[in-house]
Amino acid sequence: MRQRADFVFGLGWAALGLAISAGAWRMDRLEGQGVEPYAVPGLLPGLLGLILAGFGAVLALRGWRGAGPVAEGEASAFEPWRAALALALVAAFILGALGHGPPFWACAFGFLFLAILLFEWPDRQREGTLLRGAVQAALIAAAASAIITYVFQEVFLVRLP
DSSP: OOHHHHHHHHHHHHHHHHHHHHHHHOOOOOOTTTGGGGGOHHHHHHHHHHHHHHHHOOOOOHHHHOSSOTTTOOOOOOOHHHHHHHHHHHHHHIIITTTTTOOOHHHHHHHHHHHHHHHHHHHHHHTTTTHHHHHHHHHHHHHHHHHHEEEEIIIIIOOOO
């Protein structure tokens, strides 16, 4: 059951990534305005779309081959609480935090920390490693938010809130 879901969702993610990349490719390059090639509109979304398509293809291939982890006693590949949690975290990041006071790096840190901590919570609680998981989540979130902030501000020259 999980492998079939991985295959279907992988194809969906790959299609979405390709659609994003195609839309980014069609954006105006602004050559006439002297925009540097690495700063053209659509470059970052295009690259992210290709990455998303690649990960989707890997997921679909894994599902097609029947590979991947399957937990003992797993009843379903879809867990509604995970989808609801993901939507709630994204909504809180976009609507509640981003651009409403805290700097971008703090919003990114909070989002990443909570996402890692909460999605791993059941496994960490069962294994008795909640504190270790919280420390790992904080370290990963700190490093990732710093790198993301740096790349956006210094490489892509995007002014972040």
